[in-house]
Structures are given as structure tokens and as C-alpha cells.
Amino acid sequence: MYLSAPVNNEIYKGIILLVSPERAELTLQVEPKFFHAANAIHGSVYFKMLDDAAFFAVNSVVQETFVYTVSFNIQLLRPVTEGIIRSVGELKFKSTNLFIADAALYDENNKLIGRGSGNFMKRKIALTEEIGYK
Numbered sequence: 001m002y003l004s005a006p007v008n009n010e011i012y013k014g015i016i017l018l019v020s021p022e023r024a025e026l027t028l029q030v031e032p033k034f035f036h037a038a039n040a041i042h043g044s045v046y047f048k049m050l051d052d053a054a055f056f057a058v059n060s061v062v063q064e065t066f067v068y069t070v071s072f073n074i075q076l077l078r079p080v081t082e083g084i085i086r087s088v089g090e091l092k093f094k095s096t097n098l099f100i101a102d103a104a105l106y107d108e109n110n111k112l113i114g115r116g117s118g119n120f121m122k123r124k125i126a127l128t129e130e131i132g133y134k
Helices: 006-011 043-059
Strands: 016-020 023-029 065-076 085-095 098-105 112-125
Touching: 016 043, 023 043, 043 065, 043 085, 043 098, 043 112
Parallel strands: none
Antiparallel strands: 016 023, 023 085, 065 112, 085 098, 098 112
16 A cells, blocks of 8 residues: 555655564665755655654554554754665554654665654544555
């Protein structure tokens, strides 16, 4: 479902997602189409990679409904102009409806280039095959 979404199938084509209990990891090849005017990846790419990793760390334990991002704070630490970037999300707190997850973003030399933390909540939309969930 994630990989078939237009944003991932067209803009972020080639993104790879691996999910395990309370953890998610994404990798993406850096491309010039992600650059801002100073020829490094735009902050929106940092946000997407961090938010998606944290989201799927949460969704790994909430399997019956969608979750959504309530808030997400990021820190952009280093510019990146080439290579592969990797984000790792980890669930840090869970209650009945509120979840907190952190994520870290690394360049291909395993240097920390960004980090983030978000709050997530359950939605009432069930994850079913009718909406494309497998």
C-alpha cells in the first residue's frame, strides 16, 4: 500500500521500507530532483524520511487501524548531496491511543544528518484489503 502511493511511486521511486516490531527502516537514493537551490536535499525530504520511519515503527504495533501524525519535530543536522540516505524509526511510548516514536536519518557513511520525534494517534479507519492493505 505504501509503495503504491503516487508520492512513493513517482516522486520517491525506489524508496525501500523494512518494518519489524517497534522499528522501521527506510532507504532512498539521493537524486537532484530532491535538491533545493543550494544543491543539497531539501528539508521536506528529511521530514518525509523521518516521519515515515517513525510512523511505521508505530504502525508495526497498531495493525488494525491507520495511525496519523499529530505532531513531528525535526532537526536538520548536515546537508547531503549524493549517495543513499537511511532513516530508522523506533517506538518509544505507547498507550491506548497515543504513541511516541523517534527517528534518525543517516547518510551512506552512517553519519547522523537529521533526527526527529513525533506523536501519533489511532484513526477509526480499519486496515483492510478493500482499501489496498495487505
